[in-house]
Each structure stands twice: as structure tokens, then as C-alpha cells.
Amino acid sequence: MSAEVLLCDYAHARAGDKGNTLSVAVFAYNAAHYPWLVAELTAERVAACLAHRRIGQVRRYELPNLGGLNFVVDDALEGGVNASPGIDRHGKSLSYLLLDLRLPPPG
Incomplete structure (x- = not known):
């Protein structure tokens, strides 16, 4: 078993903006992985x-x-x-950056 997994294998995301504020929602594909998502995908x-x-x-x-x-x-x-002045003014690509995070696998 691998020491880490990619978030994108367990969740999808959607990003949006309000002024200079980014909002990114991340949703588990499987409800059984939601507790893992809560534990591992912290604000920090x-x-x-x-x-x-x-x-x-x-x-x-x-x-x-x-x-x-x-x-x-x-x-x-x-x-x-x-x-x-950036190309991605709405921050849509930042959701993909989050989905590329490597996390400990679900228990």
C-alpha cells in the first residue's frame, strides 16, 4: 500500500470568487470517505x-x-x-492545485 494518495482520487472540487476572496468546495466521491476528508484536508x-x-x-x-x-x-x-493581471482571475485552476495534494490514505 502506498504511503500517500492523491486527493483527486477521492474527491472533486469547484472554485469561485468574490472580489479578492477564493472559495473552493471539495466533495468526497464516496460518503464513506467524508470523515477522512474532514480529518486530512485541514485549513492549515x-x-x-x-x-x-x-x-x-x-x-x-x-x-x-x-x-x-x-x-x-x-x-x-x-x-x-x-x-x-493573471490569466486565471477567478481562481478556477486553484481547485486543481488542491486536488493534486498528497495525503495519507483513508483508514
């Missing part, structure tokens, strides 16, 4: 994954009825849609 892990963007605070909201987690990340979009 998400902050570390996005640290290269010099982000602000990361807040995590649990969505147990949907089997998902929503992360709200301040200052993640280089000023937001109207101000950012």
Missing part, C-alpha cells in the same frame, strides 16, 4: 498548498449533508477579477 494544509500566492486567512466550513468542505481564502486572487 490548504494554506500551505496556496502559500506561494501570499494568501490571507483560510477558513474551513464543513458540509456533512453534502459530503464536502468549503474553504474561503482571503487575498488569493491578486486583487480580484477586475484588478488581477
Whole structure:
């Protein structure tokens, strides 16, 4: 058994924006993996994954009825849609960055 797994093998994600704030929701494919997702995909892990963007605070909201987690990340979009010189002004690609995280496998 591998020491780590890719998050994308166990979950999918959707990202959106509000100004300079990124919202990324991550949903387990299988309801049985939701507790693992809660335990492993912490706000601290998400902050570390996005640290290269010099982000602000990361807040995590649990969505147990949907089997998902929503992360709200301040200052993640280089000023937001109207101000950012970047190609991905809405932060859609950042959901894929999160899905590439390597985590301990589900128990």
C-alpha cells in the first residue's frame, strides 16, 4: 500500500470568487470517505498548498449533508477579477492545485 494518495482520487472540487476572496468546495466521491476528508484536508494544509500566492486567512466550513468542505481564502486572487493581471482571475485552476495534494490514505 502506498504511503500517500492523491486527493483527486477521492474527491472533486469547484472554485469561485468574490472580489479578492477564493472559495473552493471539495466533495468526497464516496460518503464513506467524508470523515477522512474532514480529518486530512485541514485549513492549515490548504494554506500551505496556496502559500506561494501570499494568501490571507483560510477558513474551513464543513458540509456533512453534502459530503464536502468549503474553504474561503482571503487575498488569493491578486486583487480580484477586475484588478488581477493573471490569466486565471477567478481562481478556477486553484481547485486543481488542491486536488493534486498528497495525503495519507483513508483508514
